Amino acid sequence: MSHVMDAIVHRRSIRSYLDKPVSKEMIDQIIKAGFYAPSALECCSWHFVVVDDRKVINQLMEVHPYLQMAAEAPCLIVLCNDSEENPRYWIDDSAAAAQNMLLAAYDLGLGSCWCAVHKTPERRTAFQQILNLPEHLIPFAAIVIGYPNESFDPPERVDQNRIYHNHYGQH
Numbered sequence: 001m002s003h004v005m006d007a008i009v010h011r012r013s014i015r016s017y018l019d020k021p022v023s024k025e026m027i028d029q030i031i032k033a034g035f036y037a038p039s040a041l042e043c044c045s046w047h048f049v050v051v052d053d054r055k056v057i058n059q060l061m062e063v064h065p066y067l068q069m070a071a072e073a074p075c076l077i078v079l080c081n082d083s084e085e086n087p088r089y090w091i092d093d094s095a096a097a098a099q100n101m102l103l104a105a106y107d108l109g110l111g112s113c114w115c116a117v118h119k120t121p122e123r124r125t126a127f128q129q130i131l132n133l134p135e136h137l138i139p140f141a142a143i144v145i146g147y148p149n150e151s152f153d154p155p156e157r158v159d160q161n162r163i164y165h166n167h168y169g170q171h
């Protein structure tokens with residue numbers, strides 16, 4: 001299995017982290033991976049807010065019910081996108097950047113978990129206020145980063161019954 005396929009197959013959402021800091025160099029590599037994601041029309045309108053201040057992490061956890069694993073993690077990265085600069089494809093571009101970042105974290109021996117923000121208006125507004133984001137900068141997701149304190153065997157996900165040739169229903 002190639003290195004890329006290994007990361008794709010074995011990467012999992014990690015919800016338990018070791019009490020160990022993540023270096024700035026590693027965070028920079030993860031963000032670099034985000035910047036190298038595909039971008040419609042080459043907009044590349046991403047913005048990244050690295051949050052390692054425990055007080056700010058706690059504030060974000062208070063407004064996001066699925067972000068509780070951040071209590072153990074040393075940091076998170078809030079992936080944002082400029083909806084004015086990229087009004088049509090900011091969600092698609094953000095999803096591609098998030099996936100690149102998750103794979104880069106895995107490659108560095110780190111765990112990560114993607115927690116959606118943009119789909120819940122109250123959550124989005126709270127993140128904008130807490131992080132002092134301008135209105136046009138939409139927080140897409142909070143990506144929790146840290147050294148994993150759990151591991152998983154990958155499940156078999158390939159379902160041959162969902163693969164078709166030329167037309168739906170033709171196997």
